[in-house]
Amino acid sequence: MPLPTDLALVPAAAAGEAAPLLADAAGDGEQLDYLLRDGAGTVEVRGVVVMAPEGVVVVRHAVRNLREVPLHLASLDAAVPVPARAEEVLDMTGLWASERRPQRARPGQGVWSRETRHGRPGHDDPFLMVVGTPDFGFRRGEVWSAHLAWSGDKRLWTESSALGVRTLGGGELLAPGEVVLAPGASYETPELLLAWSANGLDGLSARFHPWQRRVAPVPLPRPVVLNVWEAVYFDHDADRLDRLAQVAAEVGVERFVLDDGWFLGRRDDTAGLGDWVVDPDVWPQGLHPLVRSVVDCGMELGLWVEPEMVNPDSDLARAHPDWLLGGPGTPTWRNQRVLDLANPGAYAHVRDQLVAILDEYPVRYLKWDQNADLLAHGAHAQTLATYRLMDELRAHRPGLEIESCSSGGGRVDLGVLRRAGRVWVSDTNDPLDRQRIQRWTGVLVPPEHMGGHVGDRRAHITGRAASLGFRLATAFFGSAGIERDLTRAGADERAVVAAWVAEHKARRGLLHSGVVVHGDTPDGEPQVHGVVALDGAAGVFAVVRLGDSASALPGPVRLVGLDPDRRYRVRVLTLGVVDGLDDATLADVLPGAVADAPPPWLAAAALAEGVELPGRVLTEVGLASLLLQPEQALVLTADAV
Structure with a gap:
């Protein structure tokens, strides 16, 4: 039975009183509920273990302060025992544009722990920790796995004791003083998702994918996307974008996404974040002419946003420097700071501006970016506020879909996928990199959630050239799209892209359900x-x-x-x-x-x-x-x- 471990409270004097003892338990074969209390009656922990029909075990806990003084929570992880034969560990690391790099080890006795401290999972996110019999593969070996469905700081770990006991666990990584429970208040953990397979990593996918499809399904069929970023970058010329929309429709695109550059003062990446109003200098009639073109061509409109961030060079930052997370002296990252969404005023401001955009334009899709680490205290509150903002916008505009992008693949987890129907797997469209990244992302994430686009012959990030056939085959298997200026492609190449789109549409029913x-x-x-x-x-x-x-x-x-x-x-x-x-x-x-x-x-x-x-x-x-x-x-x- 999974039990919380490392239930740590501060000040240290309270920790000795907090050793949890089982006070009550009840189960029915599919769900186990149990209650833990410490002997001094200062804290209680309620645990829930759900055995999903797909073979995924979902574990969550809630700790409540029973004392009359505040309680500082340091950690609350969940752990399960695994057999001693699970000697080998696989998890992920990575870099920007090179996410989900697998790494394997046989660490011996002690703790193998992977932590993220970015305020988001980050490009080096451990993602999925797998322990298994030596030399397990995709189709061979016995494996046990853990994933924390959470978009903030986290840790996954496995421990081998000299006594022969092995455990696998994880939980949210809390900074000192980040969670302080008032008398009677509670803290709920993210879900820890566990799965076992006797048939290697594919056996894990055969459990996680149908579970995800049941708890957070996306509308099918998945539309073919054209995203304009690598086609036009910040050059938002209305006539050029209108021509691109026409050609996109001709090759069979179903969703046209206007990327960065549409809002106030946004001529490059140094200004404008936080001012979510259409720039009248670039779009004197608003986005209405482009909307008419896109809709008349039978496509949906998508829009790029980055609600959690703000440029110091913006009306918002000048008016409310107190809404920037971290205070004076906090460094910028990519010319931007984090907007403190836990601040009610900041939250209301960005929500209201985005609601106004959704009310004025038929936006069906938000490419939701997050291009910086927090670089400040507050990941727990910021993550919860981001989830709440996504939930509010989706409730305001039923049918709105969100893509989770975080300078590429820096926020890919099953927590954000409760709210986002698609993840941008990486900023690189280089098919050589994409083959590796999609291979390992797909162990956990079903293909219909993974955005993959056909880019230019020479990749924007790596500079490497790739054949058109290799680019088409790489983007074929996920949530397919295009990211290039098709108006500059010749008639033969556009015919090839149109045929590829048609073939994907004919096969996507299988690709996104099998x-x-x-x-x-x-x-x-x-x-x-x-x-x-x-x-x-x-x-x-x-x-x-x-x-x-x-x-x-x-x-x-x-x-x-x-x-x-x-x-x-x-x-x-x-x-x-x-x-x-x-x-x-x-x-x-x-x-x-x-x-x-x-x-x-x-x-x-x-x-x-x-x-x-x-x-x-x-x-x-x-x-x-x-x-x-x-x-x-x-x-x-x-x-x-």
């Missing part, structure tokens, strides 16, 4: 990932080569997750290929390979009738691999015969 699978290859190249329908009737797979392989001949391609007792017709899905393309465009779309001829099965699969094979062969034996060039992807479909 079981996510990954193959385990000895040296990691090529990587295989895909989505299989819940009934096993169909699957879509990508065979991806990111870099050099350890061997001259890559291992077989196994289409894991298919029903071994059924037969499947395997076909090549040539994303974006249409009749009449010139040779250069066709070469840019088709995957590049180092081979005189493809394997016989692949030559047959490239034809309309495909190749028919037993599921057991596809999943256990595999298919001879095509020696793809680095940074190339081959997409396959498998349909039950």
